[in-house]
Amino acid sequence: MAEQISEQIIKVKKVVSQDLLSGRIDLLLGWEKGHFWWQSRPLFARSEEDLERLVWDSFCVINLSRYLPDELKENKKIGVLVKGCDARAFNRLLQDRIVERERVILYGLPCPGMLDYALLIEEAGAALKGIAERNGKVILQTDEGEKELLRDDLLLAKCRHCLHPDPVVYDQLLFPPLGDREELEHFKSVEELEELPADERYAYWEKELSRCLRCYACRQVCPYCSCLECFVEQKSPRWQGRAYQPSENFMFHLVRAYHGTGRCIDCGECERVCPVGIPLMELNRKLIKDINELYGHYEAGLDPEQEPPLLTYRPADPAAFSEK
C-alpha cells in the first residue's frame, strides 16, 4: 500500500467535507474514536465541527451501511464511508429494496483489514500502550519496548477471511484498489466439521450454542437480517421460546443461519460481535459452500442484479436428496 491507512484520513476528510458543506449530502456516516485507541464508534456528522472527530484507522471495523435504513428516514441524502464488506452490505440492502441507491453517496475505501485488539495484547506480552504502522508492519509499543510484527498476522478473523477488500459499489473510490485476495482455506473449518461423525458434530454445536445469551447482536448487526418482524418476536405461532434449552438454541441459530442462505455476504460481523464467541460463520459458510456446490458459485453482495440462488431455479437442478 502506497500510503499508510493512518495517512489516508487527510484525503478522506477533504472529500467528505466538500460534499457536506456544499449540501451534496445532509449527513456523513463515518467513524470516530471510541473510549480507547483500539476502538472506534460510528460518527454521524452534520457539520464541519463534527468532521473534526472523523477517523479512518485500523480499528474502523463497524459496518456503517447498517445505519442507512434508519437514517434515510430522517435525511434526504447520506454519504457513507464503505470498506469492501460494507459495500457488499450496501448491495444486500439495495437488493432487499430497503435503501434507495440515488439517496446515498458511497465513498469507497479499499481496506487492508482491521486489527484485532485481542491479538495485539496477546502478542505484546506486556502492557500495550499503543501501536504505529509502517510498510505492512505493526509496531507494538509496550512497557518493555517495541515489538514489530506483520500487519496481516494481526487482523481480525473476519478480515483474514476477506476475499474482496475493495468496495464493489461506490460513487467515488478514494484510493487505488488493493485487488481481490485469494484464500484457499476459506471453508477449512467447515470441512473439518463435516468430517466428524454426526453425534460429535451435534455435541460440538450443543456446547458452542450453550453459551448463547440470546442478545441477538448477531441479528442486529447483520445486513441480511432486514425483516421488519423477525421470527424470534412473532407471537403466533410462537417459534422462538425464551428458555435457554438446547432445542431453543438450535432453533434460533439454525433458522438465523438458514435465513441467510444465498444472502449472507460473508462479512463475519455476526461472529465478531458475539460476546461469547460462538463460531457463527461456520454455519453461514456451510450454507455458502453448499449453494456453491449445488447451484453454482455465488457471492452475495457482489452484484445486486444477479438473482440470489434461492429466488430462482433451473428445471435440471440437482438435489441433496434422492429424486428417483
Add this chain to the structure above:
Amino acid sequence: MKKLLLKEKWPELWTLLAHEGPLYLPVEDGSVVLYQPWQEGVKVNLEAVNSTVSPKDIFLPREETYLHYSCRGEMLDLEDVESDEPVTAFALHPCDLKAIEMIDRVFLNQDPPDALYKKRRENTTVVALACRRPDPYCFCGVFGIDPTDAPGADVMAYLTEKGLLLEGRTAKGKILLDKAAPLLEVEADETNITVDVKTQDFGLQVGGLPEDLQERFNDPVWDDLFRSCLGCGICTYVCPTCYCFDVEDYGHEEGGERFRCWDSCMFGHFTQMAGGHNPRPSRKERVRQRFMHKLCYYPETYGEIACVGCGRCLRSCPVNLDIVQAIKVLGGGKVG
C-alpha cells in the same frame, strides 16, 4: 487469620465443594471466561480479571423454572419447584459482589421479598477474590470500590505466588473453611498480600453529574447518543447490575411449566403492550431508559449509581456505545 491453599491443592478443594452442591467459578469456555459449575475437566481461570458475562446468573439464572402444572380433567395441579442445595460462588471480584448488593436491594428489600432470589442468596456461600491488576476496561475506583476487598464476602481470597490465601469473614465462610481445613496451611507471612491495585478512572468524575438528572430527560444529548446503538441486548446481559426478567410458560399436551428468564430493556418488545402500544417505540427511548436507570432512577430509590465499573459493556458493545460515554455526555467527565 488467613489460611493458605497451595496451588496444587486447588482441584481437591473444587472436588470437595462441588460434592456438596454446584460450585460456580470462572471457567474458560471457547474464547471467553464464564462462571460455570465446576466439573472434572473444566479449565478454571483465576487470573482473568473480569468474566465476559457477570456472575449475577448464580443468583438470578438466565432461566429458572419455578412452577410445574398439569391438567387433570377440568382441574389444574400446581407444584412449586424448589431447590435447597447449597451453592458455592467462587472467585467473585469485589465489583461483582458490590453489584450483587445492588440487586439484593431490588429483590430483598421488598415486602414480600422475592422468594426465588432470597433462597438462592441464602443457600450460597460467596468466596470473593481480590483483584491484582485492573482489566484494560475496568474503572471500579470511580464508584469508590476497593478492588482488593469485598465487604459482602463470606470468605475473602487473595491470589499469591504460592496459591490462595483464604480469610473467613462470616459464619458461612467459617463453615466453608472448616470443611476445607485438612487442605489448608497456616501462612506464616501474611504481609505479602498487601496488594496495591491502581484503578483507572477514564476521566470520569461522577460527582459532576447533574443533581437532578430527571431534568435531562428531554435533553438533546439523547438524540445523538442513541444513534449508534444496534438494539442488541449485550450491555444488559453482560452487566452485573441489570436484573430485568420476563415470565413465560412452556406448555405441552398434559401440562407445562412456568419459568422466568432474563429480559432486556434494549429490546423493542420489552415494553410492548397487548393492545400494540409501545411507550418506548425507538432505540432512543430504550438507550435513554438504560442509562437513566443506572444513573438516575436507581440512585433515586437506593442512593447510589447502579454501575460498578466492571467495564464489561466497554469490552463487549459491538459499536462501543458504553456507560463511560453516557456519563461523560451527561456531565460526569473531569473538567479540563
Add this chain to the structure above:
Amino acid sequence: MSAVLNDPAVGRKPLIVAFCCNWCSYAGADLAGTSRMHYPSNVKVIRVPCSGRINPMFVLRAFQRGADGVLVAGCHPGDCHYSTGNYHSRRRLSAFKRLLEFAGFEPERFEVRWISASEGDKFAEEMEAMTAKIMALGPNRKMRDARWQSKSLSK
C-alpha cells in the same frame, strides 16, 4: 413391521411426520389407503398446499416435539400445481437438509421425496423404508425439547 414396532425391546414406535403436498403426495397417501396398501401407522401425515409451503421451522418444530424423522413429499418436478413451487423447494430443502446434517442430524432423519397422486405404492414403500432406517437409528434426541411431553409419545 408392526411386530418390530411394538417390540418392547425396541422401545416406542418412531414418530415420523410427513408433510404432503395437497395435489400429489397427499393424494398418493390417500391412494395407498384406499388401495389397502400397508404402510406403518407411526407416520403422521400433515397436508400442506405445496411442498413450497414448507417453512424449515415446521421441520425443526417437529423435531423439538418428538419426531424421529420428518419427510416432505411433493409433486415431481415439472408437475407442480402452482407450476414452480417444487422447483423452489428443491433448492431450499436441499440447502436445509445439508444444514441439518451439519448441525449433527443423521441424514436419514430428514428426507424429501417426489410422490405423485398415482404413486400410492411409492408412498407406502417410502414410508416403510424410512421407518426401517429410523428404527435402526433409534429415537431422535437431537433438538428434542426436554420439557416436551405428549400423550402419544409417553405410551
